[in-house]
Amino acid sequence: MGHGVYALARVAVVVRAPASLLWWPGLLAAGIGVLVPGLTGRTAGLSAGAALFVIAACVGCVARRGRYAALARDASRAGKAVILQDRLVTLRVWRRAHRWWLLLAFLTAVGSSFVLPAAGGLLMAGAALGLWGKALWLGRWEREHEALLWVRTEAAGRGCAAGKEVRGYLLTGTAAGDARPGGARRGGGARAGGPRAGGARAGR
Numbered sequence: 001m002g003h004g005v006y007a008l009a010r011v012a013v014v015v016r017a018p019a020s021l022l023w024w025p026g027l028l029a030a031g032i033g034v035l036v037p038g039l040t041g042r043t044a045g046l047s048a049g050a051a052l053f054v055i056a057a058c059v060g061c062v063a064r065r066g067r068y069a070a071l072a073r074d075a076s077r078a079g080k081a082v083i084l085q086d087r088l089v090t091l092r093v094w095r096r097a098h099r100w101w102l103l104l105a106f107l108t109a110v111g112s113s114f115v116l117p118a119a120g121g122l123l124m125a126g127a128a129l130g131l132w133g134k135a136l137w138l139g140r141w142e143r144e145h146e147a148l149l150w151v152r153t154e155a156a157g158r159g160c161a162a163g164k165e166v167r168g169y170l171l172t173g174t175a176a177g178d179a180r181p182g183g184a185r186r187g188g189g190a191r192a193g194g195p196r197a198g199g200a201r202a203g204r
Contacts, residue, residue: 007083008150008170009090011068012138012183014161017094018102019131025106026124033113033121045117052119053126060130061137067162068134072141072149075169082170085153087179093153139182147171148181 030049038045095102109120142148148171155166180186 005081005083007085007153008078009085009153009156009161010087010177010179010183011149011151011156011161011169012135012142012181013087013090013179014094014151014156015131015138016135016183017091018098019128019135021095021098021102021128022105022124022131023128025102026109026121026126026128028121029106029109029113029124030118030121032110033116033118036113036117038113038117039115040117042117045113045119046122048116049119049122052123053129056123056126057130057133060127061133063130063134064162065134065137068138069141071162071166071169072138072145075147075149075171078150078170078172082150084150084172084177087177087183087185090153135183139180139184142174142181146174148174148176 105124109124112120150170150172151161151166178186
């Protein structure tokens with residue numbers, strides 16, 4: 001995995017990063033869509049949207065699970081020199097890199113309501129739900145193995161923690177970083193793993 005000091009981002013946080021940015025705009029787009037009669041009518045649009053919601057949720061939850069599982073199975077222990085990127089920093093980097101795609105997705109979802117009312121927005125919301133489900137699945141793995149999964153920040157730079165650029169995961173103890181298993185924020189603002197300097201040193 002390389003030598004020297006390098007930064008790591010939590011795998012589950014990278015997976016969760018798009019979820020809220022798809023969920024709330026998706027619901028907003030669906031709400032706007034309900035107000036638009038559309039070419040097919042509201043009933044057809046909502047029916048199609050409900051089907052797309054379920055499909056997107058299922059696909060988002062199970063897509064590439066085999067790849068995630070294989071990377072987790074072969075993960076190695078992180079060295080003490082690595083820097084653990086804060087959860088909020090990981091979210092901010094992802095949002096900055098994908099803000100125009102998210103805006104385009106929202107506008108497309110609203111525009112599609114003139115054909116199928118609310119369907120595009122429900123598709124976005126379903127994708128968000130699927131990503132949350134995948135993060136929860138990763139959280140169960142982390143709790144069962146009493147270890148947190150991390151990926152080098154440059155490998156996850158395109159927003160996918162299991163892409164071709166990702167050659168392996170690294171492991172720390174469950175106290176490292178500022179996010180719980182599954183990527184949710186730790187309660188009470190607690191953090192562990194070392195001093196704050198744009199991130200924390202890895203806790204063992």
